[in-house]
Amino acid sequence: MASAARTTRPPKKARRPTYVMNDELLRDLGVPANRVRLDPPPGTATAKDVYRIYCKEHRKFELTDGTLVEKAVSVDAGFVAINLILFIGRLSERVGGVGMLLGGDAFLRISSRYVRAPDVSFTHWDRLPNRKVPREPIPTIAPDLAVEVLSPSNTPREMKRKRKEYFDSGVRLVWVVDPKRRTVQVYTSADEATMLGPADTLTGGGVLPALKLTVADLFTDLPDEPVAKPKKGGAKRKPKK
Numbered sequence: 001m002a003s004a005a006r007t008t009r010p011p012k013k014a015r016r017p018t019y020v021m022n023d024e025l026l027r028d029l030g031v032p033a034n035r036v037r038l039d040p041p042p043g044t045a046t047a048k049d050v051y052r053i054y055c056k057e058h059r060k061f062e063l064t065d066g067t068l069v070e071k072a073v074s075v076d077a078g079f080v081a082i083n084l085i086l087f088i089g090r091l092s093e094r095v096g097g098v099g100m101l102l103g104g105d106a107f108l109r110i111s112s113r114y115v116r117a118p119d120v121s122f123t124h125w126d127r128l129p130n131r132k133v134p135r136e137p138i139p140t141i142a143p144d145l146a147v148e149v150l151s152p153s154n155t156p157r158e159m160k161r162k163r164k165e166y167f168d169s170g171v172r173l174v175w176v177v178d179p180k181r182r183t184v185q186v187y188t189s190a191d192e193a194t195m196l197g198p199a200d201t202l203t204g205g206g207v208l209p210a211l212k213l214t215v216a217d218l219f220t221d222l223p224d225e226p227v228a229k230p231k232k233g234g235a236k237r238k239p240k241k
Helices: 022-029 047-057 075-094 156-169 215-219
Strands: 061-064 067-070 099-103 114-116 120-124 145-149 173-178 183-189 192-196 201-204 208-214
Touching: 022 067, 022 156, 047 061, 047 067, 075 099, 075 120, 075 145, 075 173, 075 208, 075 215, 114 156, 145 156, 156 173, 156 183, 183 215, 201 215, 208 215
Parallel strands: 145 173
Antiparallel strands: 061 067, 061 114, 099 120, 120 145, 173 183, 183 192, 201 208
């Protein structure tokens, strides 16, 4: 008998945090103030607001405890995300299409309190209702794999919170990809990670067991970090004789 379709774990009953000062909100979210939307007011936003703003303003916000936080973006992060989608897509073709592969434009309601838009996500068919791609604008799904590609405005505190949200909702594997350092952190729980460098091999673990790729291949064609310019007042050149 086929197993029943799985979505997310039943959301835990928890009160939304209340804040007295703005700095308390920002400290909890772990993001800079310029990424927090004030309309609707923090604490009152819903998944409908996420989709409405995206359609009307073409701006991508994620939902955290009723607060809208703009998704951090950058060109190099987008480039790396597409590279990874191509690798996983080619693998999926070889093994017969085992699940749903999504990019960063797909919103997922991973619990009643959180809407996230992973830069890349993969969900096995048996985790989806009727084993089909959902039609809802923001379906209630926790993917098997969630990938976050770091942009300059991402902070360690923000990413730590995201990892906890993902694993609490039922995500099995989280990759945090850093284009600047050319690394991938592979998380099997919110706080347990393996750091991979350019020469290492990234595998899909139990989620995508056939996936194997060299980490350096994700960053092909990215420019090297520019050489730092000498500071003013440094050593002077010797005059030519």
